Amino acid sequence: MPRILVIHGAGMNMRGKVQTEIFGPMTLPEYDERILGYAKELGVDIEIFHSNVEGEVINRLYAANDQGFDAAIFNPAGFSRGYPALVAAISQVKFPTIELHMSNPVRRGPVSETATVSHGMVTGFGIVGYYLGLRGLRDTLAK
DSSP: OOEEEEEEEETGGGBTTBOHHHHOSOOHHHHHHHHHHHHHHHTOEEEEEEOSOHHHHHHHHHHHHHTTOOEEEEEEETTSSSOHHHHHHHHHSSSOEEEEESSOGGGTSSOOSGGGGSSEEEESSTTHHHHHHHHHHHHHHTO
16 A cells, blocks of 8 residues: 655645635645545555654655655645745655646736656645545555
C-alpha cells in the first residue's frame, strides 16, 4: 500500500471562511475528512499535515523522506511564490511530489514556483483534485 503525505500550506486553515467565491464553503477539517475517504477508497495510506510556517513544512518533507514515504501531494496555498527553501526541499526529497490547487491559479497570476520542481500538477477540480492526485500517484507507483 503506497504511503502518501498530504500537505496543506499557508492559509489553508482559512478555507470556508474567506475567499469562498474561489474555493467554496468547505473548511479544512471537511477537506481532511473527504481526503481520508478518498484514500480509503483507493487503498492508499496517507498522513495529512498542515502548517502556516515554511520551516515546519520543510522539516515534514525531510522527515517523510527519511521515513520512507512513497510520494506527497502538496497544496502550497500561500507558499506558491517567494519560498526558495521550500522549492529546494521539494527538489531534494527522493519521492515524487504532486502540486495541487483547488482552483486554477494561472487564472489569477503567475504559476507557482514550487510547481517548477513538482512531478506534476492537478488544478481546477476542487476537492476532487485530491482524489485525482491520489489515484494518479497510486497508479504510477504501482508500475
